[in-house]
Amino acid sequence: MKITNLKLKNYRNCENIELNFNNYKNIIIGKNAQGKTNILESIYFLSCLKSMRTSKISDLIEFGKDNMNICALLEKNSTEIQLNYYIDETGKKTFKINGVKSTIKDFRGILKTVIFSNEDLLLLRGTPENRRNWLDNAIFQIYPLYEDRLNKYEKLRIQKNNLLKSDKFDYGLMDVYNEQMSITGANIVFLRNKYLNEISNIAKIKHLEISNDETLNIYYKTTFPINDNIEQICENYKQALKDNYDEEIRRGQSLIGPHRDDVIFLTNDKDATKFASQGQQRTVVLALKSAELNIIKEKTDISPILLLDDVLAELDDLRQNYLLNSIDKDTQTIITSVDTLLFSKEFLNDISLFKIKNGSLEI
Template identity: 50%
Template sequence: MFLKNIKLKNFRNYSEVNFSFNKNKTLFTGKNAQGKTNLLEAVFYLAMLNSNRIKKDIELVKFDKDMAYISASVEKQGVNIDLDIVINPPKNKILKVNGIKKSKHKDFVRVLSVVNFSSSDLMLLRGEPSDRRKWLDLAITQVYPKYTDNLAKFNKIRLQKANYLSNFGINPDMLDVFNSQLAIASSNIVYLRLKFLEEIKSIASEKHKCISEFENLDIKYESAVIKELIPIDKMTELFLDVLNQNKEKEIIRQTCLVGPHRDDICFLINNLDARKYASQGQQRTIVLALKLSELDIISNKTGDNPLLLLDDVLAELDDKRQNFLLKSIKGEIQTIITSVDTFFFDKEFLSDVEIVNIENGEIIK
C-alpha cells in the first residue's frame, strides 16, 4: 500500500496543501505548532474516520471556516484508489471512494490501513482504562472493519439504557429488553477484543523478548463477566446472567454497571502488573512491541503493508529501542515521520528518506 498524494483544504491549520510522496520514508520536520501532527492526523483520519485527538469533527475544521476537505490517492495492490472526505459539521461527512459516495463508514475505512505511533502512546500503560480500550478498539477496526458497527450499536443501546435508568418509574420489562440487546452487543465486542489480544500477545511477546532479552510479556483482558475466549453465544448468556443479577443495583445507581465500557487490558512483565510496577523504559518497550505487532497483524490479515505514522516518537526512544524500530520498518512499509529536528536519526537511515519542512501550515519542499 502506498499513499501517493494528499490534499487538504481548511483542515486544522492548513488552508490549502497538496503533497505527493516520492519515497517510502518521509520525514516532516518543523518547529513546534507548525502542523506536523495535524498532517499525520489527516492521514489517520483517511484510514479510520477518527482521530485520537478529537471529540467532535468540528475541531478538524480550520477556525472561521465551515468545511474541511481531505483527498488522497492510494495505490493498493497495483490499483489506484481515490479517497475524498468532506467534513461539514454538524451534517454527516461526505465520503467518496473513486468518486462514488459511500454511506457506510466501513466501506470507506477498508481502503487505507495505518498504524499510528505517537509519543502520547508511550503513556498507554500510565493512562486510564479508556485509553487502553481506545487503543485496542482502533487496532481491531483495522482488521475487522465491521467492528466499528459493533461499537456504535453497543454505545447506542448503552446510552438509551443509561437515559432510561436516570428517569423515574422504571418498568422491569423494559429493562429486560435493553439487557437482552446489551448482552448480544457486549459479547460481539468482547469476543473480538479477546480474539485480537490472543493474536497480538503471541507476536508482541516475541518482539518484546528481542528488546528486553530476559523479560516475559503477557497480556490479559480484565472484565467482570468474561474471563477467557469462549464461544460467542456462551458469552451472551453470561452477560445476560450478570446483567440480570445487577438489575437492582443499576436501578439504584441509575447507570450501566456491566459491559465492555468498564473493561481494561492488563500487561504483565514476568507476572507483575506493568501498569503499576514497570519502569518507564519497560513501558516503552511494551508499547513499541505492541505497535510493531499491529503492523504484522494488519499485513498478515490484509495481505498488504499498512502505513506507519511515527509522530515525534523517535526522540523519546533510547538507541536500542530506536534501532529496533528502524530495523523493523526497513523495506516496504511506507513510513511518515515527524520530528522537530533530523538530529535523532542516523545518517544511514536518512540516506533514503525524503526530508520536508512544515512551516505555519505550509509544506515547504
C-alpha cells in the same frame, strides 16, 4: 499500500501544501509548532475519519476559514486510488473515491494506517475507556461489522441505565434488556478476548526484541469469568446479571458487561500503568502498534501505512535502533521529528526528507 501524493487545503495551519511521497521511508522535519503532526493527522483522518487529537471535526479547519480539503493519491494492489474529503462553507462533508461521491462507510478503511502518536500513551497513562477504545478501533480495522455490534450494545446500555434511574421501574423491561445485552455483549467480549490473545502473542515477541530483555503480558479484565467459547461467555454473562440484579437496581447503574472491562498490561510482571517508566510505556505501545500492523497485514493482505509521530523521543539508542531496523521494507513509513540527528546513517539512505515551516514545504 502506499500514499504517493497528499494535498491539504485549509487543514489546520497547512493552508496549501502538496507532498509527493516517492519513497517507502519518509521523514518530515521542522521546528516545534510548524505542522508536522498536522500532516500525519490528516493522513490518519483520511483513513478512519477520526482524529487522534480531537473529536470535533471543525477543529481541523484552519482558523478563520470555512472550508477544508484533504486529497490523496494511493497505490493499492497496483491500482491508483484518489481519495478526496471536502468540507464546504455550509459545513457539508463530501467524500469522493476516484472523483465519484461515496458514502462514509465505503470511504473509511480504504486507506489503512497504523499511527503512533503521543495520544497513544493514554493506552497506559489513561483510563479503562481509553484502553477499550484502542481495542475497539483495532478490531474495527479488521472486522468492520464490529462497529454495528458496539453501537447496538451502547444503545441498549443507555436504555437500561435510563430504566434503572427512572421512578417507574419495570422488571419485565429489565429482563428484556438483560437478555439482549448478554447476547450482543457476549459477542463483543468474545471478539475482544480473541483479538487480545492474538495481538498479545505478537506484541510479546516485539516487546522482548525492542527492550532486549523485558517481558510483556496482556490480559483482558472482564466483569464475569470468560473462556474461548462464545456460548459459555453468554451463559456466564447471564448468571452475573442475575447475581447482580438487585445491586444494579440499588445503585441505579449497569454494573456488568463489556462497558466496564479493561486491558491489563504487565511489564516484567508488574502493572505497567503504575510502575513502568516513560520509555518502558512507550516500548509497550510500540510493540502493540507493530503487532497491530502485522495483524492487519495478515488479515487483509494490505500493508498499512505506518505513521510515527516523534517516536524516538524518550527511547534509548538501543530501542531507537531496534525500532527503526524492524520496519519492513514494504511498509511505507512517515516519521516526524524535529531534526534527523537521532536517525542512523543507514536509515537515512533512501529516504524522502520534507522540511516544514509554518504549514508549508521549505525548499
